[in-house]
Amino acid sequence: xxxxxxxxxxxxxxxxxxxxxxxxxxxxxxxxxxxxxxxxxxxxxxxxxxxxxxxxxxxxxxxxxxxxxxxxxxxxxxxxxxxxxxxxxxxxxxxxxxxxxxxxxxxxxxxxxxxxxxxxxxxxxxxxxxxxx
Amino acid sequence: xxxxxxxxxxxxxxxxxxxxxxxxxxxxxxxxxxxxxxxxxxxxxxxxxxxxxxxxxxxxxxxxxxxxxxxxxxxxxxxxxxxxxxxxxxxxxxxxxxxxxxxxxxxxxxxxxxxxxxxxxx
Numbered sequence: 015x016x017x018x019x020x021x022x023x024x025x026x027x028x029x030x031x032x033x034x035x036x037x038x039x040x041x042x043x044x045x046x047x048x049x050x051x052x053x054x055x056x057x058x059x060x061x062x063x064x065x066x067x068x069x070x071x072x073x074x075x076x077x078x079x080x081x082x083x084x085x086x087x088x089x090x091x092x093x094x095x096x097x098x099x100x101x102x103x104x105x106x107x108x109x110x111x112x113x114x115x116x117x118x119x120x121x122x123x124x125x126x127x128x129x130x131x132x133x134x135x136x137x138x139x140x141x142x143x144x145x146x147x
Numbered sequence: 148x149x150x151x152x153x154x155x156x157x158x159x160x161x162x163x164x165x166x167x168x169x170x171x172x173x174x175x176x177x178x179x180x181x182x183x184x185x186x187x188x189x190x191x192x193x194x195x196x197x198x199x200x201x202x203x204x205x206x207x208x209x210x211x212x213x214x215x216x217x218x219x220x221x222x223x224x225x226x227x228x229x230x231x232x233x234x235x236x237x238x239x240x241x242x243x244x245x246x247x248x249x250x251x252x253x254x255x256x257x258x259x260x261x262x263x264x265x266x267x268x269x
Contacts, residue, residue, distance in 0.1 A: 040256025130162020
């Protein structure tokens with residue numbers, strides 16, 4: 015019996031366990047109705063030509079606002095108008111509903127992980143936003 | 148939000164697995180040591196309060212006086228030099244890449260960015 019080797023093996027198992035648990039959780043979440051509905055809604059939105067046209071126009075205004083080109087107030091008004099137009103489409107409404115449901119599920123799951131871990135999970139798993147003073 | 152027993156068990160298993168990692172244990176230990184030290188905790192709270200107050204005044208268009216800025220820098224130096232706060236921050240910094248790796252595993256299995264979906268405000 016090699017105690018040192020056993021200890022090393024057990025430490026390797028401990029390090030691997032979160033990764034295995036994470037994969038299991040991901041697979042479980044894939045099987046939920048919320049996930050299936052969301053994937054279906056995303057496909058529907060991506061396959062809708064009118065929504066894609068509106069989306070492209072909105073991206074154009076957002077880019078203009080980001081790079082400060084053109085009249086800011088015109089871009090904002092136009093973005094609001096296009097957003098309103100988009101929201102009138104039933105396929106988009108279904109998408110937003112599905113998105114809201116899957117988000118609520120993920121947030122509940124995140125709370126469970128965080129409570130058990132003793133540290134907030136998602137908030138600390140986010141990519142760093144750079145240094146602060 | 149109602150969640151199935153299977154998801155609940157999987158989430159709890161991940162939480163427990165994270166809890167048992169060296170990175171989380173070191174962070175929790177450092178955080179507990181800091182919380183037990185009233186002086187260090189108060190020092191950190193004083194800086195948080197001062198930063199909030201200065202930011203609120205700046206948003207209102209008011210500029211802090213040079214004396215107030217000196218007081219801020221002095222307090223910030225004390226916070227940055229506090230070994231308990233430094234240790235807590237350092238262990239938190241070491242924990243984040245571990246969590247990010249685990250989040251990548253969830254994303255790999257799910258095909259969707261769990262963290263981005265969870266943290267989005269909209």
